[in-house]
Amino acid sequence: MTRAFITGIGGQDGSYLAEQLVAEGVEVHALAHAIEPLPDAPGVELHSGDLTDVDDVRSLLIDLAPDEVYNLAAMSSVARSWEKPDLTAQVNGMAAAALLESALLVQEKLDRPVRFVQASSAEIFGQPDRSPQDESTPVRPLNPYGAAKAYAHLMVEVYRRRGLHAVSAILYNHESPRRPEQFVTRKITSTVASIARGRADVLTLGNLDARRDWGWAPDYVDAMVRAARADQATDYVVATGVAHSVRDFVAAAFAQAGITDWEDLVVVDQEFVRPADPTELVGNATRARRLLGWSPTVGFDEVVQHMVEADLAAG
Structure with a gap:
């Protein structure tokens, strides 16, 4: 064994x-x-x-x-x-x-x-x-x-x-529903769920333009x-090979919670902007696909969906 x-x-x-x-x-x-x-x-x-x-x-x-x-x-x-x-x-x-x-x-x-x-x-x-x-x-x-x-x-x-x-x-x-809330993605989905349930008023974030390659x-x-x-x-x-901005993640999370007019619910606070932050990271996983037979099975929208659903279900 x-x-x-x-x-x-x-x-x-x-x-x-x-x-x-x-x-x-x-x-x-x-x-x-x-x-x-x-x-x-x-x-x-x-x-x-x-x-x-x-x-x-x-x-x-x-x-x-x-x-x-x-x-x-x-x-x-x-x-x-x-x-x-x-x-x-x-x-x-x-x-x-x-x-x-x-x-x-x-x-x-x-x-x-x-x-x-x-x-x-x-x-x-x-x-x-x-x-x-x-x-x-x-x-x-x-x-x-x-x-x-x-x-x-x-x-x-x-x-x-x-x-x-x-x-x-x-x-x-x-990402996944198991991400701790100190991570920006989980902070987004948990706060969006709280807003949807009437338990929070705003989502406070840093750089909305930072772009990342998010997978499952x-x-x-x-x-x-x-x-x-x-x-x-x-x-x-x-990696998935596809980059999305933090703004994209926020929009997808609010959409999953049934909120389309969300811009006024988001506040940008410079306190949450990192001293040095790459503007975009997106990966080419060709080697993993070719040598390992690996490929992502869950896309960006589904990742956000799973996280928001879990936070909404948490009550």
């Missing part, structure tokens, strides 16, 4: 990944942050710990000896990375490098392959020189989150050259599993 180890089990992607692997019959172990409540993860054996505690996590990984390692743990908010750049560097960068070393130690000790997937981000490209971006786009991040992710991304190549089946999945924005989180998790099990290890952009 395949044994997998997941970090970031408490997040959107970690929960979907665990569900997919358990459904496949994989023995799933996960690192749950020691200071947070244990997540609800049926079929998963949880191990309490802190990813930045290198020695403890390394001992755990060597003891478990997994076949697959998925590093999804991260300080996942770009905005928060400006507030805590040092912690972002430790969690998103240094801890990922340590986990790569631990996976290689397991491989060398047991003399069998260990497959490693690093959840990277389109934020590593910063203000890209081309659109859409692919795996050859220069890495030049604009914020602490992207810089830390870029370090981990580059370390994947270092360990791949050392013989580890290491993959960097360059994930573009991907379970699709992106599936891409990571395919990448782990591919014959050759390489990096993959995981």
